[in-house]
Amino acid sequence: MTDSAEPTTPPAAENPVEEAINDDAKSSARGKLGWLSITIAALFGLFYAYSLFTAISHAFEVSTIFIEGSASTDSVPWALVVVGILLPIVIFALAFLVGLRRNVFAKALIFVVGLAALSALTLTILGFEALILAANAVVPV
Amino acid sequence: MSDHPVPAHSEPAIPVVPAVSEPSTAAEPSIVTGPSTVTGPTTVTEGARPRSPAIYVAYGVSGAIFLLYAIGWAITLLVGPSDVPDGVLAQIMAYLTIGLAIASGPLWFMGVFLLTRGRRPIIQVLWQLLGIALLAPWPFILGV
Numbered sequence: 001m002t003d004s005a006e007p008t009t010p011p012a013a014e015n016p017v018e019e020a021i022n023d024d025a026k027s028s029a030r031g032k033l034g035w036l037s038i039t040i041a042a043l044f045g046l047f048y049a050y051s052l053f054t055a056i057s058h059a060f061e062v063s064t065i066f067i068e069g070s071a072s073t074d075s076v077p078w079a080l081v082v083v084g085i086l087l088p089i090v091i092f093a094l095a096f097l098v099g100l101r102r103n104v105f106a107k108a109l110i111f112v113v114g115l116a117a118l119s120a121l122t123l124t125i126l127g128f129e130a131l132i133l134a135a136n137a138v139v140p141v
Numbered sequence: 142m143s144d145h146p147v148p149a150h151s152e153p154a155i156p157v158v159p160a161v162s163e164p165s166t167a168a169e170p171s172i173v174t175g176p177s178t179v180t181g182p183t184t185v186t187e188g189a190r191p192r193s194p195a196i197y198v199a200y201g202v203s204g205a206i207f208l209l210y211a212i213g214w215a216i217t218l219l220v221g222p223s224d225v226p227d228g229v230l231a232q233i234m235a236y237l238t239i240g241l242a243i244a245s246g247p248l249w250f251m252g253v254f255l256l257t258r259g260r261r262p263i264i265q266v267l268w269q270l271l272g273i274a275l276l277a278p279w280p281f282i283l284g285v
Binding site: 047050051054102106109110112113115116117118119120121122123124126127128131 | 214217218234237238239241242244245246248249251252255256272275276277278279280283
């Protein structure tokens with residue numbers, strides 16, 4: 001249990017944790033996916049999937065607010081709504097591709113940075129939508 | 142006089158042993174496939190050119206910008222009212238989103254710094270510029 005806390009000392013892989021990491025790094029260097037890489041991708045994929053779920057339900061809410069406020073579908077900022085739904089998919093794919101040939105630690109770091117960028121961009125889209133709502137004098141949320 | 146066929150391989154008195162156990166080749170794969178390529182200093186030996194002073198200046202400027210981004214996001218997201226959703230999972234994820242958005246600039250900076258180690262300077266600068274373009278705290282700038 002305590003071996004996983006010190007990944008910075010790479011002697012010959014004598015414990016199973018480092019052996020798994022080294023095996024995974026070898027298969028990553030050949031452009032394949034070891035089970036550890038797949039596990040990491042799936043684990044972070046849960047967060048991206050939740051973000052996608054939130055984005056879809058938010059798209060319904062915000063378009064409903066716009067349509068009720070002006071009784072017209074033309075007032076809905078469809079570009080923002082669609083981009084908000086596509087963002088989790090696109091960023092996960094990009095993070096996956098960027099980290100494809102790197103080891104597990106780099107993959108995890110890339111997924112975390114991607115998740116942070118996704119959060120910032122999602123909140124940016126929410127801000128723009130609130131701005132458009134205020135400009136159209138639609139009753140805000 | 143010009144062509145002597147004799148002295149081509151007259152010298153090697155030592156029998157030609159196939160150099161299987163050369164220690165220099167054994168050190169190579171540990172650099173490439175070792176798990177510490179992110180944190181360890183082993184990539185320095187891989188022919189990576191040392192960082193020039195210009196790239197340090199670039200990292201200083203982008204680091205300052207990302208720090209300002211973090212402050213902007215923090216002011217926008219932490220000051221003033223925030224609508225907290227219902228449900229434990231939704232609340233946890235909402236706070237996670239807020240925390241990650243505040244930390245997005247510094248995280249991007251750290252990721253580029255660690256992962257583009259040994260790349261050409263222009264590559265490192267372009268990655269930093271991409272982060273500066275993407276992660277700007279527009280809700281703070283526009284005063285939403």
